[in-house]
Amino acid sequence: MAVAGHPCPMKQTAEDRQDLFLDVFRDAALLRLEPGEVLISAGAAADQVFNIVSGMLMVSRTGGDGRRQVLSFLFRDNFVGLTATDRYFFSVEAVTPAEVVCCPRRLLDQRLRDDPRAERAFLDMMFRVIDDMLDQVYSLGQRSAVERLAVFLLYLRHWRRLTERLPDQDPQLDAIATPMSREDIGDFLGLKKETVSRAFGELERRGLLRRTDPQRVQIVDLQALRGLAGVHDFASPRRLVAGS
Secondary structure: OEEEEEEOOOOOOHHHHHOHHHHHHOOOEEEEEOOOOEEEOOOOEOOEEEEEEEOOEEEEEEOOOOOEEEEEEEOOOOEEOOOOOOEOOOEEEEOOOEEEEEEEHHHHHHHHHHOHHHHHHHHHHHHHHHHHHHHHHHHHOOOOHHHHHHHHHHHHHHHHHHHHOOOOOOHHHHEEEOOOOHHHHHHHHOOOHHHHHHHHHHHHHOOOEEEEEOOEEEEOOHHHHHHHHOHHHOOOOOOOOOOO
8 A cells, every 4th residue: 555645635624523532643753545555454463553534445354264254344434443452353445546544553542542532532433333334234135135235236226325425315326336345235235145136136026226337226216225235223313214
């Protein structure tokens, strides 16, 4: 990965100020990643934390038998790198060209020790992450392949809405970028890549979406897609959508 020779300025909006601890990245080095480039390797010393400036990254974990589980996809303003141990147990790689800022973990630890408000903001962020993870587990469990894919497309739409700060009714959100491979999607949803391809075809056959190119789909019937995904059962305030 290339390290830029200038610090990355952090935007300070009202939403950003809720996460006071992110100021540890204000003078941090900017790392530029190419697709497939690894940011974090499982087993490496967990001595850095990162915040994403642009692009999409993927978090995964591979078992001793070689089977991989994609744990999440990361987007702008997502924070990653903190663990409960001194080693990373997951890997993170770029899906698209991406930029991240990094700082030593010890600086974040010191920031949280010195400022109770920053510590509280950090805890609030962790609670949001836990809520989202529980929603993810719930929304993917005991569901068909087509229903899981519906959840995934709404997951991508949801994160675009957050990162670009768009209203839920904005028609731009119905254009969904899918730059990851079908295998990546399958490893996230617990499906074979062939099943993922068939599920895309089924959603298109039902008139819920239209595939515009191999890396982009257009949602045609948002309410039907939400009904298929069961969004009314989501619990996290960040996953709930307006009017649902």
